[in-house]
Amino acid sequence: MAGTGTTHLRPGESGDRVLAVEDLVVEFPAGRGQKVHAVSGISFDLVDGETLGILGESGCGKSSAGRAVMQLPPPVGGSVRLNGAELTGLGRADLRERRRTMQMILQNPVAALNPRRKVADLVAEGPSVWGGKPDRARIEAVLESVGLDPATVWDRRPHELSGGQCQRVCIARALMLDPRVLICDEPVSSLDVSVQAQILNVLEAARERHGLSMIFIAHDLAVVKNVSDRIMVMYLGKVCEVVPSGALAGSALHPYTRLLLASVPEAAQGEGEQGGEQENAELPSPLNPPSGCRFRTRCPLATDRCAKEEPKLRQTTEGHHVACHHV
Ligand code: SF4
Structure with missing residues (x-):
């Protein structure tokens, strides 16, 4: 399986690299011998205290990538190393033990919580599974750290909380579970706009307080830009561009990234970005992705070469990598 390059990975000997994902492949059976090519050979890494934003429209494979990192389910191919230890191929017990330091926050917080359990039990559940039921003071401290009043929510069940409160839980x-890596999959997209900022603040405070590294997956460019140190743009299971978040608005090169920027006027106007590329087609089917560059059916710069040859990521400036033949 062709990948989209690894020039954006930091050196393997980097002591502060907590997560290294290489050539990740996720496919799902779709009947009649067909399969969905959800993620096709992408690579990325994460260093201590960093937030990597994964940006792309629905169907680009960003959530599949996040779940594959958690081995939920394990990827079809590729390598996922957490603190240097390979996760793919581990047995169930070993995987549970190793994965403990990597936790996931999902889009729908209400569905993620057992409706029959009280908040205190829900919060205590993880450590209890590992044989160490936490004391009340510890649960109260964590509840307070996410902006919940323990006395108010202690005995409440999820249906008695708002969506924002459920996400805090x-x-x-x-x-x-004292994670080192938090994978947030569209954590605010189901919430009211007024609540989104509060949850983002809670995540940012948690990142600072606990020294977390985060993967923040979302389709909302403004949200990803605000919370991330680096942004990886995905399209139809491939990586298009990896760029420092501060350089996104003014320096994005890939035609797809520029299309995303053009769809958000305030982002397009930032730092001289003119936007300009026009939407000209729907997302092709992941059952049968276009040959060569997968973006070519929507790309205003596409040439014959783009149909024949897959572009690989190459570095343009320090920390900025793009996969395109013509930029
Ligand atoms: S490789 Fe070709 S089709 Fe793909 S983004 Fe670049 S110009 Fe467009």
């Missing part, structure tokens, strides 16, 4: 559950 989910974050508290994750923090109880």
Whole structure:
């Protein structure tokens, strides 16, 4: 399986590299011998305290990539190393043990919580599974750290909480296990705009307080830009561009990234970005992705070469990598 390059990976001997994902492949059976090519040979890494944003529209494979890192389910191919230890191919017990330091926050917090359990039990559940039921003071401290009043929510069940409160409970559950890596999959997209900022603040505070590294997966460019140190743009299972978040608005090169920027006027106007590329087609089917560059059916710069040859990521400036033949 062709990949989209690894020039954006930091050196393997980097002591502060907590997660290294190489040539990740995720496929799902789709009947009649067909398969969905959800993620096709992508690579990325994460260093201590860093937030990597994964940006792309629905169907680009960003959530599949996040789940594959968690081995939920394991990827069809590729390598996932957490603190240097390979996760793919591990047995169930070993995987559970190793994965403990990597937690996930999902899009729908209400569905993520057992409706029959009280908040205190939900938050205590993780450590209890590992044989160390936390004391009340620890649970209260974590609840307070995510902005919940323990006295108010202690005995409540999920249906008695708002969506934002449920997401705070989910974050508290994750923090109880002292993770090093938090994978947030569209954590605010189901919430009201007014609540989104509060949850983002909770995540940012947790990142600072616990020294977390985060993968932040979302389709909302403004949200990803605000929370991330680096942004990886995905399209139809491939990586298009990896760029420092501060350089996104003014320096994005890939035609797809520029299309995303053009769809958000305030982002396109930032730092001289003119936007300009026009939407000209729907997302092709992941059952049968276009040959060569997968973006070519929507790309205003596409040439014959783009149909024949897959572009590989190459570095343009320090920390900025793009996969395109013509930029
Ligand atoms: S490789 Fe070709 S089709 Fe792909 S983004 Fe670049 S110009 Fe467009």
